[in-house]
Amino acid sequence: MRWGFGLACVATLLGIASEASADVFRDPDTGFTFSQYNAPITTGSVYITFRIAIPSTAIAGQSYDAVLQVVAPNTAGWVGVAWGGSMTNNPLLIGWVNGGSAVASVRRSASHTAPQPYTGATLQVLSKGTKTNGTHWQFTAKCTGCTLFPTSGTNSKNLNPSGGNRFAFAYSRTKPSQPASSTSPINVHDLFNYWEHDFAAAKNSDFPELVARNLNFSSSAH
Template sequence: MRLSFGLACVATLLGLASETNADVYRDPDTGFSFSQYNAPITTGTSYITFRVAIPSPATSGQPYDVVLQVVAPISAGWVGVAWGGSMTNNPLLIGWANGASSMTSIRRATSHTAPTAYTAGSLQLLKKGSKSNGTHWQFTAKCTGCTQFTTTGTTTKSLNPAGSNRLAFAYARTKPSQPSSESSPLNVHDLFNYWEHDFSSAGNAAFQDLVDRNL
């Protein structure tokens, strides 16, 4: 799929590369090659960009780490990604602006109530890829436990490293009440939607070296 980013100012203001309408985006700050999706949050005027990077090779049916990069307009109070494509019974990676940098949190919900900490996963914020200015903010984080997880009972879901995976996102205009705390309460989202993300073009042969370089 080939998607237009729609906001040329994002590339200029955040120092991102110019090929923001490409399926594969190479981030000059972190060195990762990402597959990306641009999600409209208003009619043709505002977008959130979701980028995914994974190790290459990654084995189908086995867990592997994943790096998520999100670029959001300053009007977004928080943004979250559901790795199983729904609010419930899968890891939720949530981020928001915290001053000139960002804060991330990994949570899980078993019903349509406020999600709590997800103890089966862990996050590392990659500081070189996390920043904020007057119009947009961005976070980049490595997740362990986001590509293979238990949904309900003993059912395990694995994300396909060689194909498309259904993901979901949510965003809220209201910022978390405690932006410096990864466990801050969150307001109810204002919008959610789904998309099919191509993991086959997200591979990075030097994945772990890039993670170490960006910590």
């Protein structure tokens, strides 16, 4: 397993040191072109980076797969993304590092209490996009069921493949208590915040091929 971050990533991290921004990142490891947002988590230059890739064939109103890549400083115990932009009634994709690999899990909660495993979405961790070094860890996971989901009552929400979608993130400095298990309990977050993620810049015309290529190296999680 290779631990080093590529130069592109270092440059990206340095490049965003002065301000948070939305931009595009071409990942040399997985081959995906990601739309990226750097979320500040301290008043210093410390960020969690959130990257999304979707198929260029994605159609508004229909479910489509999405690949999420998260780059977090080693001080982050777990990081979660709320696909519907709030804690309640939407898929919460959380991930953390476990030794040399990552564990990811989709959960859901109807209230501001510990979310429970959610079977309405499935994940595959892409191990080529999952690594750690002396300062950061990152995971990459494909989600089926994260772009069209029930909200409350009989309502559902679908994410616009051609514009911005309101996202939320949360992170905790405390690692999950059973880090090898995707159903591990987690502690409440130390920080949450919101952003608008640009899906128009997340489109990949070779999405199916890239998924297939990456899955040849993958392990599953749920």
